[in-house]
Structure formats: structure tokens, C-alpha cells
Amino acid sequence: MLGGYDSSDDEINAADHAADAFGINRIEPSTKRTRVDGDSEVLMPQAPEAAPDVLAEDPLAQTSLVLRPTDIQMNVNVPYEDMIRPVQGPENPFDRQKLPNQNALAGHVEEEVMTEHAFRQQHLTHEILGYSHNPSTDPNAPRIVGSIERAEANGFRTLDGVVTTRASRRELKRKRQAKGDLGVVEGDGEYIGPWGKWDGDDKGIPIPEGAAAPPAQGEEVDDGFEDAEVEIKKGRPKKSTYKQESSIFHGKTLVDYQGRTYMDPPIAEAPHVLGEAGSQDCFVPKQCIHTWAGHTGAVSSIRLFPKTGHLLLSASMDTKVKLWDVYQQGNCLRTFMGHGKAVKDITFSNDGRRFLSCGFDRQMKLWDTETGQCIKAFSNGKVPHVIKFHPDDDKQNIFLAGMSDKKIIQYDIDTGEIVQEYDQHLGPVNSITFVDENRRFVTTSDDKTIRAWDYDIPVVIKYIAEPHMHSMPSVALHPTKKWFAAQSLDNQILVYSTDNFRQNRKKRFAGHTVAGYACQVGFSPDGRLVSSGDGHGNMIFWEWKTGRIKTRLECHSKVVIAHEWLPHETSKVVTASWDGLIKLWVRAAPFGEQTRADHDGAGIRLRVPGLKTKTFRVTLCWTAELLTPVGWPFFVSRSAWFTMALEHRSSAEDLKRDIGQTESHDEKRDDSLSSNVQVSVDPQLEKKLVRKLDMVIMPLTCALYLFAYLDRSNLGNARLQGLPADVLGGDKSGTKFDWVSSMFYFSYILVQLPAVVTSKLFRPRIWIGMATIGWGDRRTSQATAFNYSGLLAARFFLGAFEAAFGPAIPLYLTFFYTKKEMGLRVAIWFGFAAVAGAFGAYGVQHIDSHLANWRILFLVEGFPTIALGILTLFTLPDRPDTSKWLRGAEKELAIERMSRGGMKEKAGTVNKTHVLAALKDWRVYAAGVTYFGLNIALASIGVFLPTIIKSFGYTNARAQLLTVPPYALAAVVMTTTSYVSDRIQSRGLIMSTMSMIGAIGYLLLLVVEKNRSVRYFAIFMCCGGTYTTIGLAVSWYLYLVRTHIRPPRGPATLCCGFEFLGALLCLVLTIYFRVENARRDRVYGVPEKEKIVDTRELADKTPEFRYVP
Secondary structure (H helix, E strand, O other): OOOOOOHHHOOOOHHHHHHHOOOOOOOOOEEEEEEOOOOOEEEEEEOOOOOOOOOOEOOOOOOEOOOOOOOOOOOOOOOHHHHOOOOOOEOOOOOOOHHHHOOHHHOOOOOEOOOHHHHHHHHHHHHHHOEEEOOOOOOOOOOEEEOHHHHHHOOOOOHHHOOOOHHHHHHHHHHEOOOOEOOOOOOOOEOOHHHOOEOOOOOOOOOOOOOOOOOOOOOOOOOOOOOOOOOOOOOOOOOOOOOOOEEEEOOOOOOOOOOOOOOOOOOOOOHHHHOOOOOOOOOOOOEEEEEEEOOOOOEEEEEEOOOOOOEEEEEEOOOEEEEEEOOOOOOEEEEEEOOOOOEEEEEEOOOOOEEEEEEOOOOEEEEEOOOOOEEEEEOOOOOEEEEEEOOOHHHOOEEEEEEOOOEEEEEEOOOOEEEEEEEOOOOOEEEEEEEOOOOEEEEEEOOOOEEEEEOOEEEEEEEEOOOOOOOOOEEEEOOOOOEEEEEEOOOEEEEEEOOOOOEEEEEEEEOOOOOOOOOOEEEOOOOOEEEEEOOOOEEEEEEOOOOOEEEEEEOOOOOEEEEEEOOOOOOOEEEEEOOOEEEEEEOOOHHHOOOEEEEOOOOEEEEOOOOOOEEEOEEEOOOOOOOOOOOOOOEEEOOOOOOOOOOOOOOHHHHHHHHOOOOOOOOOOOHHHOOOOOOOOOHHHHHHHHHHHHHHOHHHHHHHHHHHHHHHHHHHHHHHOOHHHHHOOOOOOOHHHHHHHHHHHHHHHHHHHHHHHHHOOOOHHHHHHHHHHHHHHHHHHHOOOOOHHHHHHHHHHHHHHHHHHOOHHHHHHOOOOOOOOHHHHHHHHHHHHHHHHOOOHHHHHOOOOOOOHHHHHHHHHHHHHHHHHHHHHHHOOOOHHHOOOOOOHHHHHHHHHHHHOOOOOOOOOOOHHHHHHHHHOHHHHHHHHHHHHHHHHHHHHHHHHHHHHHOOOOOHHHHHHHOHHHHHHHHHHHHHHHHHHHHHOOOHHHHHHHHHHHHHHHHHHHHOOOOHHHHHHHHHHHHHHHHHHHHHHOOOOOOOOOOOOOOOOHHHHHHHHHHHHHHHHHHHHHHHHHHHHHHHHHHHOOOOOOOOOOOOOOHHHOOOOOOOO
16 A cells, blocks of 8 residues: 565664554553453553444443444444544454454465545655555564654654644745746746746645644744645646757768759669559568668658659657668658657658658658658647548648547648638547548547448548447558558457448458557558558468468567558568567568668668678679569679678569569679579488478378279279269260260369369368369269269369369479479379279179179278268368468478479469469470370370270170279379489380380280280289379379270270370480570579579579470
């Protein structure tokens, strides 16, 4: 309540203060008659007990001390001193043994009851007189807390018992300042009245009304208090603190060699800043490339220069406003000083020539951005929380300010007068947002309401208040002008319409922590992303369409209070925090790590990983091949003794969109394209990571492909088990079965291309899992087919779902494996297609059931597939940076490996340039013809292999059993050749060789008709050559086959020709890739093995990219 125990007062004799344990009323001992030994009464001195144990009955006086509900009169005459004594004691006065049984010194604190009067008496005594009773239960502690001298001088009385003498009043009056002249309003001698201050530190002892007590011995006392001077503190309106304005220019000259100031946008370095904002798709930033450090306090607000964004204005709690360069050197250009307290908000005019600032000094100031002069200051004595220019160009002399007195004030800059007041809120105004072509504006306040106003009419046209609403300190307008988002302090962002101001219940963005912080909410220039900081130093990005969190970016050590999207960029965001730093974030960072630059007025301090920190003056030196306005690709020192060149390997997509044009690569070597920064990778850690990836990813993906390919191989087994007789009406000609087999590939071809493009828009586990469930369901539906049409429909949708799955797996594997590791992994994955050919058909044929064996075969394949799809939805990792089974260094290495393979781009983006370039590239068509031919051979094996073997003269069961060895050999050969291919880093020669082997196998089937041993050996050659070639190809699968029920010559001729064609085209592509690699080595130099090659924009045209021949 009052104070703590001070051990330095132990020497004070506790017995001297026992006379008044609570420091109230008196110090002299009183007398009280006490009954002793029967009827005799003895007058004994008694010390007052201020905190007795209150009992129901007094054992000595036998009188009631507790008022009962039935009492109608008091049984004892209680003195006034006892009536104002604190009612203190156990919470339950009837529990006599409770207090003695408690060990207060061991840490237990007894609950006590004290009246409000007793508490206020002790509190005021300590506040005014400087001492009070010590409530500690320690018997060794002093009874008084505070000044013992003052307590002794006042006789240990409380404030109610202190009476001032005539001499003390005269002394008190002497210390009072003069009241002043009533006729003087301001200046020296102004009238102060009863609010005058004291000359000394001692405020004196105020005399409460009605206080009376016997005077101390020998003191003279007044009869009354009518002439007593009482110090009365009365609230006075606070005046605004005015500070002289000034500014400091941190550059050398105000104009450059062309006569331009920093107000002119850097057209030569960034020509795109004059374009239309939001015309290009935006992406989430990932890395910090620059840090502005200069504020000594927390940054409260930042604003980009209107339309161009080449300048950045920041306000801080250090009372300063700073102007920073964005596109050139990134240094501080000017510091504006003129506020006496923290700056709360800033805003640019439409042309950026002027800006407004407001602070807690109750001042609003208009500044000239170029000269740094303060044009005019405004104040109404209240604290402005938000300030906003009118958005119309013809109303740039008008601005609105939300004040702490619940009003929105409209000022005219030309006259400096308040021209309108909007007064309806019940709390300080936090935000002002213009809507409806600037005819209306929306305000939010601490009163947890949203109010809409017509401009210049102080009447609320819409009032939004719900019981569940919280304060909304920040509001942002969507680029389409149809919605505005409000940052609610219950950790969510709510969206409202700008026409009828109704909440869009379907748009709600949550998952961040902003309770207690006025974190700014914002939109990307294209409107596809919603962004906000939070109290943990993170930036959170949501998808506007779905409302789900896209990325959570760790930015600062303290709350991210403000952020701004650069209007003409695709992925550049500026963040500001209470840690005093402002950072620029982009989609890709230089060197694969964060490079930080801190700026002041004198120079730039660069901290590059692996290099010692240097401070030097710099200027920019651009190259024709690499021009990135925000990123500082090359710095060349002006000092003669020091030159340093740094390459900013920004993402090629940012390069193109920042410049607005595509740069062509010169045919001569440029040494600046080679990076001096090496990527350090622990080989043992990388091997351990690859083994972990193999254990987590490969089993599930291989199992998925096993079940995907079972249908293709077992369709031929189902044919031998009676499917044509049960469903196809016998099908003696085989035409219907050919259509059933082909229907799968018709839908596969139709769906494959859009499925591959669309798959990048979804998470891998969602896309792959749902596709697996879909084809598992369609596979079981084949068992329910009872006619030709039903089986065709089932096969059509089966092909559609498998088309969504097949090409997605190789793309998914590139997220985890490098280019050099992909050959073996894809071969193992595709090898399970060969394993599927030997799976289960022979055993199913011997099941004794009322269902046909071929129906059981489809059911056995379908139900496990659905279960596997559900498992995929919950267990398959999406990407290394989001996987839960990678920790620490493993996750960082996995992300670096993904970047090394050119897979920096996250899912959710489709590059139209890549699609058009692929359609114009002759190599794509050459590869397509190759894969087309190889897949015809592969499809022939999967569907017709049991029929081919049966044509040798074997029974159905024997033919199905003999399909197992060729598939097993194909799996072994595929794995072995793929391992060798990864070791020697060659694909084309091995593919050509194995394709030749497959072609020879089909050739043997054509020329040998009677020797079934040779023909069976030829099947081994066909399976081994074809499966190995497809496993190494890793491309798009196109299936098209037309055959007859007797397959010896038709498909064999077709497959033989395509195998030879595939072998020839593989040789052609191999020679071309080797020649192209050699040419690039001559022009650009041999690339470093561990260098990160970014192929997102220029694809295989990137100078550092090399083909695997």
C-alpha cells in the first residue's frame, strides 16, 4: 500500500513507536479501566492497539463489539478516535485460530479488510506528510514508513490530526508566490491567483476542512481556519510545444551535372517509374537487400513519393523526419527537425512538393520537400493522431487531421484557418480514408466504430458499430477502390465495401498478432496480396482471393509498424519498425544471403558475408548487361586506392520488370558476370540431407506411381481374365478393346497440358493427393462397368486424373533434388512402372469368388490407391522451406540446393514468356517426337505384353506369370543405367543406346516367328530398352496406339520405327547440347560448379546455364 521495509531503520527503538502503532491520532498513552481480580478496578496505562483481532464478544468488558442485524441501539459508547481507526483484522473474525497458525514470515500474507476511509487516510498522509504506518507483520520492522523526522515533528499524527499554528501559516504564506496583477493577462506579473507555486521544495501542510485536535504543548493555536492558506492544484489546459524548424541536407550539391535535384525521378536508372502502377503481377518478397539506419528512436510512419516512389519519407519517435533515396545510392538526403516531441504521422501532397507532419507536441507542420523549409504550422492545442491531404488535385490546399479530442479538423492551408469540424466520435480519431471518388471519407476511432462522412458536411452518413468490434487504427484502400481493409486489434483484418460500407463476411485475414499495436495494413499494387506487420517483427502476406496466408516473413526484432509497396515493382516492399530500422525487401537477395547496408550522411557501410566491414564513399557504375535500379549491382569507389565491384544477382524476372525491357547478351565474355562469392556446402551434411530426402520423399512418390501404372499394365491381364466376354460382348475383332485402351490416352492428352500449368497454382500435396484419390475412385468404378459405354466413361476420367498426377511428380522432385541427382531419382520413380507390370495379376486369377477375377483386380488396385491419396494429403512435404521434418542447417541447405537448381520461384506463378518460348523452340518439338515414339512403345508393352506372350502358345495363367521377369529386368537395368548417367553426367548417349536395344528387340519380334525362346528374349530387350529410355527422358508423356487383337506385326513395326527414330533424335540432341556448352564456355567462361544459376526469366538462355548432354 505505502512502502517497503528498510533495514537501515532497524536501530530505531520499536518501543518508542509502540504508543501509536499505526501513526494516527496521538502519541501520549491513554488510560483505560481494566477489570482485574473480581470487583477491584485499577487505572493502568494502555498503548492503543490499532489492529486487534476482532472477536464476537469482549472477554473482559462482556459487551458486544459486533453489530448484529437484530440490534436497534449501540451497547457501548465508542470514542471518535476508535470510530476512525482502521477496521483491520482477519477476513473471518470468528476464526480465532486462523491468524496464529499462519507463518507470515515464511511468505504467507493474511487477507485483511480495511475500510476505504482508513486506506485514504494513510495514503494521503504518506503522499503529503511523507510518512505512514508500515503494514509489515515483521516484528523487527519499524512501525513507520517514510520520514521519521516529519513523523516525530507531527507527533505521528495522520493528516486528519495535524493542525497548523499561526507561525506555520505565516511561514507557509511567505513561501507562496505572488498572485500577480489581475489586469495583466500574459507576461511578467500576470495574474496567477490561487494557483501560485511554492518557492521551496516543501509544499507545506494543507488544512482539511473541519479538522480539529488538541494542540501540542506550548503552541499557540488560532480559533478558526478562515485565514489559512491552502495549496490547491487545479488542471490547466496544456499548451502546444513549439520548436524552431530547421533541416539538414546530407549531400554535396543540391543539383547534379544535369541540373536535376533529388525531386526528379531517376529516368535513366529506372525508366519504369513513369509507367502505370499495378499493371504487372506482384509476388511476395523473400530477402532483405538494403537497410536504412539513421533514426535514434522507433520509426512511426513511412511514405513513398507519390506515383514514382523514388523517395522515402520516414517519421520517428526521435522527433525527426528523414528523406531517403530509394533507386540510386540509397542514402539519407535530408533531415527535417521542428517537432518538440515524437512525430506521429506524415503525408505527401499529390505532387510530392510538400508534405505534412504531425506530432505529440500538438503541432502540424507543412514542409517544402526540396528546400527543407517549414512553410506553415498549425495547432489547436490537441494531439493530432492522423493527417491527410485531400486527394483531389484542385483541393491540395485542404487537409484533414484526426485529433485526440474526438474531432476531425479540416484546415485551409492558404488561410491557416479551420474551415470545418466533424464531431461525432467518442474517442481519438485514428485513420482517415477517402472513398467514392473522394466525395466521402471513412474514419475510425478508439471508440470502436467506423463512421462515413460526406466531404465538407459534418454529418455522419453511415455508422458502423457492433458489440464484437474492436478499435481499428489502420485502414487501407484496395487498388480497385471497391473495398477498404481495416486492421482490427482483435488480430484480424476486416474488409468493407466503399459503396454501401457493408462488411464482406467472406474476406477475413487472420493469423497475425497486432493487439495493442497500430500496424499498417496494405495491398500490393495489383491487389492480389494483402500485407500487414505484427507485434513479433514479422510481415504477413495473404492472398486476397482465398484469404490464406501465403508467406510469413521475419523482418525486424520489434514490431513492424509500417510498410509500403513500391508502386512500379513486382516484389519490393519497404518495412519500418520500432527498432529504428527501415528495410527494403525483394524477391531474391544478392549472394544468396542478406547483404546489409547502413547509411548516414557521410557514406555507406556494407556488410557482406565473409568480408570485413568497410566504410567508403561510393557512386554507381552500371553495365549494359545487368541493370537493376534497386539493388546496387556494382559499386566503384571514388578513392584512388580502393576499388570494389559487387554483383547483385537479382532475380531475372525482377531485372526484366524493373527495366521494362529484355537485355540481349553480347557474344563476348564479360568477367563481371562471374561471381567472386563461393557457396560453402558441407559434403557430409549434404549427403546426410540427400539420404533423408530419399527416405521421406521417394517411398511415397514411388508407391504413388506404382498404383498409377497398375491399371495400364493390368488392363491386358484383365483382358485375359474375361473382361471382353463380360462387358464388350465378346469383342472377337478386338476393336472395342482398342477403344477402351485408347480412351485413357485421349483424356490424358487433353488434360495433361492444362494440368501441368495449373499444378503450379496449388500446393504439391494438395494437387497430388486429390489427383490420387480421383484416379483411385475411377479405378474402382471400372469394376462396376457392365457395358461398353460405362467402361469407356470410367477409362476417360481415369486418364484425366492420372494426367494431373504424372507430370507433377518430376516437377515436385526438382524442389528437393539438384539437376545432377534427378536422373537416378526419376529412374527409380519410373522403375515402379515396371514393377507394376509384375504385380498381382497371377494371384488374383486364382481367387475363388462370385465376382469375376478382372473385377476383383480393379478393386484390389482401387481401394489402396484412395487410402494412399488420403495419406499423401497429410504427409507429403510441399517445399523445403515449409517442411516440418527439416530443422536448422538441414533446412537452410535444402533451400540453397533448391536455389542452386534454379527453383527459387515458388508455386503459384506461371510465366507466359516461358510458354511462348517453348512453343517456338525446335528442340521442344524434336524432344516431343522422341517421347511420342518412346511412349508408343511403352504403351504397347503395358497393354499388349500378356497378349504377345500368349501368342507364343502359353495359357492365360502361364502368359501372365511370364510377364514378371521382363518387368523385373527393366527395373534393374533402369536403376543401373540411371546411376551411371548421374555419375558421368550424360543422358543422350545412354538413351540412344538403350533405345537401340529396344528397337532391336522389336525387330526380332518382326523377323522371328517360330522360335519362341528368341521371341521371349526379344521381349526382355524391348522392356529393358524402352523403360530405361523413358526413365531418363523425364518429360511429357503422350500415349497413342492403334492395334489389333493379333499383335505380331502391326505394333512391332510401329514401335521398331519409333525406337530407331528416338535413338537418332537422342544423338542429334546430344551433339547439339555438347556444341552449345562448348560455345558458352568460350564466350562466358567455364561456370563454377556450385554457383547458383537463376533461370527463372531467361531459362536456358542464361549465360551460366549448361545442358546435361
